[in-house]
Amino acid sequence: MPVSYSAAHNSLRNSLINASNSDDIADICRVAAYSRSLVLNKYIDLDPNCEAYEFAIVLFPHLTLDWFKQNGRSSTQIQRIRESIVARYEELFKTTSQPSPARPSAPQPQAPPPGRVRRRFAAPIGPPTPSAPKQIPNDIHSYLDTPPLPSLEGKTVLQYWSAEKPTQPDLAEMALTYCSAPSTSVDGERMSSQTFREQMSLGAWSDAPFFDLDVAEGIIEQHASSLRGVSGR
Secondary structure (H helix, E strand, O other): OHHHHHHHHHHHHHHHHHHHOOOOOOHHHHHHHHHHHHHHHHHHOOHHHOHHHHHHHHOOOOOOOHHHHHOOOOHHHHHHHHHHHHHHHHHHHOOOOOOOOOOOOOOOOOOOOOOOOOOOOOOOOOOOOOOOOOOOOOOHHHHHHOOOOOOOOOOOHHHHHHHHOOOOHHHHHHHHHHHOOOOOOOOHHHHHHHHHHHHHHHHHHOOOOOOOHHHHHHHHHHHOOHHHOOOOO
16 A cells, blocks of 8 residues: 555654664664665655655545654645645545535633622633534545544544545545555656556557557546546546
8 A cells, every 4th residue: 555655665764764873783884774765765755756655645534644744744745745635636526515614613701600609719711622623524625634533443444435435425535546546566767667668569559450549549548547537627
């Protein structure tokens, strides 16, 4: 899963940095740990080029944007992720109108207890303790502003969002799309060259007598993932 990939990268990076700063190992090992952390950073920096990894983490309801804050992402990076996922949601998944979040009303002062004599040492009556914000169903902004869940109560993330479909159809559809995206063992550099080879192969086949471009277009359109958007939108 994408979240496992990113979590493993961050955990390994932290371990390498701790090792490079440790006085308990030989200097040559510290240098080696530091050099490997630099190499790992190169691959971590490729994550923003694949929005599926970041979006999947955000759509884990027990992680959300808070996960990036805990793993060293800057406020600028987190804001970029937020804007990107909102834009993709509104472009591809939002189908229903969503109400604007209601503003909480100001607490009303409580009347003093009946009776002519007040207790001398009675505790002053203050405003009620604010409760944690509750998410507005099927609202991406409210979801991002709500603290992450403590746990999924034994469910997988796919089971959680499947159960949320009746009340959060659009948000659940997006979550199920991104959280079910398979991981790949192909690194970013090989992925780019692999895509280039596939494009070259398709170009070479286009002139072959057995190649029907209309059939190819039909197959691509039929199996196109919603991650690529809807044609013409």
